[in-house]
Amino acid sequence: MKVPAFLADLVFPRRCEICGASVDRPGRYLCSACIERIPFVPQSGCCRVCGRAAEGVDGEYLCEDCRRPSTRPAFDRAASAVSFDELPRQMILDYKFNRALHLVADFADWLEAALNVRFSASAIDLVIPMPITRFHRWNRGYNQSAYLASALAGRIDRRCDPRQLCRVGSPRRQGGLDEESRRENVRGTFAAPRPEFVRGRTVLLVDDVMTTGATFSEAAATLKSAGASRVWCLSVARSVRV
Numbered sequence: 001m002k003v004p005a006f007l008a009d010l011v012f013p014r015r016c017e018i019c020g021a022s023v024d025r026p027g028r029y030l031c032s033a034c035i036e037r038i039p040f041v042p043q044s045g046c047c048r049v050c051g052r053a054a055e056g057v058d059g060e061y062l063c064e065d066c067r068r069p070s071t072r073p074a075f076d077r078a079a080s081a082v083s084f085d086e087l088p089r090q091m092i093l094d095y096k097f098n099r100a101l102h103l104v105a106d107f108a109d110w111l112e113a114a115l116n117v118r119f120s121a122s123a124i125d126l127v128i129p130m131p132i133t134r135f136h137r138w139n140r141g142y143n144q145s146a147y148l149a150s151a152l153a154g155r156i157d158r159r160c161d162p163r164q165l166c167r168v169g170s171p172r173r174q175g176g177l178d179e180e181s182r183r184e185n186v187r188g189t190f191a192a193p194r195p196e197f198v199r200g201r202t203v204l205l206v207d208d209v210m211t212t213g214a215t216f217s218e219a220a221a222t223l224k225s226a227g228a229s230r231v232w233c234l235s236v237a238r239s240v241r242v
Contacts, residue, residue: 075220079118080238081110108151125201149206192226199227210235
C-alpha cells in the first residue's frame with residue numbers, strides 16, 4: 001500500500017534542495033520560500049512561436065528568427081518554465097546527470113504551470129519525451145525527459161509514448177556550437193518509426209532544457225513529415241548560453 005506523502009514526510013522529513021530547511025509542500029523537494037526565488041520565464045511578452053522573451057514587449061510578438069523562413073523552427077509553438085540560471089541550474093544538472101529523480105514532481109509542477117498558460121491541454125493528443133542517443137542512455141542509465149513527459153502526461157490525462165520518436169546517428173554535443181552549427185548537427189538525427197500513431201495528431205514534445213530550439217525543431221520536422229498536424233514543445237528550462 002502506498003503511503004500518503006504527508007505521512008511519509010512526518011516520518012522522513014524532506015529537506016529543501018536549495019536552503020536545506022524542512023519542506024512544507026507534501027511530496028516536493030523545494031520549500032515555499034525557495035519557490036518564490038525561482039526565475040520563472042514570463043509567459044507574456046514572448047515570441048508566439050519559439051517562446052523567446054523580450055523586454056518591454058506586452059503580449060505576444062514574432063521574433064526576427066521566427067519571421068524568416070530560413071530560421072523559422074519546424075514546431076508550431078514552444079515554451080519553457082524557468083530560466084536555466086541561478087537556483088534551478090544545479091537542480092537540473094543533478095537531475096540530468098546524477099540521477100536526482102526525486103525532483104520529477106517539482107519539475108512537473110513547473111511544466112504544468114507553463115503548459116496551462118501557453119497551450120491548450122485539451123488539444124494535445126500525445127505526449128512524447130525528447131529521445132536521447134544510445135550512448136547517453138548507456139552512460140546515464142535513463143532518459144531524463146521520459147520521466148518528465150510521463151509525469152506531465154499523467155497530470156493532463158494524456159498518453160505518453162516514447163516509442164513514437166527515436167534517435168538515429170550520433171551527433172556531436174550541442175554545447176559550444178553556434179546556432180547554425182546546432183541546426184546542422186542535429187539534421188537527420190530523428191525518426192518516427194510508426195507514422196500511423198502520430199498522423200493527424202497534436203503532439204507535445206517534452207525536454208529538460210531548450211537553448212536555441214534546434215533539437216526541438218529537427219524533432220518536430222520529423223514528426224510533421226510523419227503526418228503530425230501540430231507539434232508543440234515544452235521544456236523545464238530555457239538557456240541563453242550557446
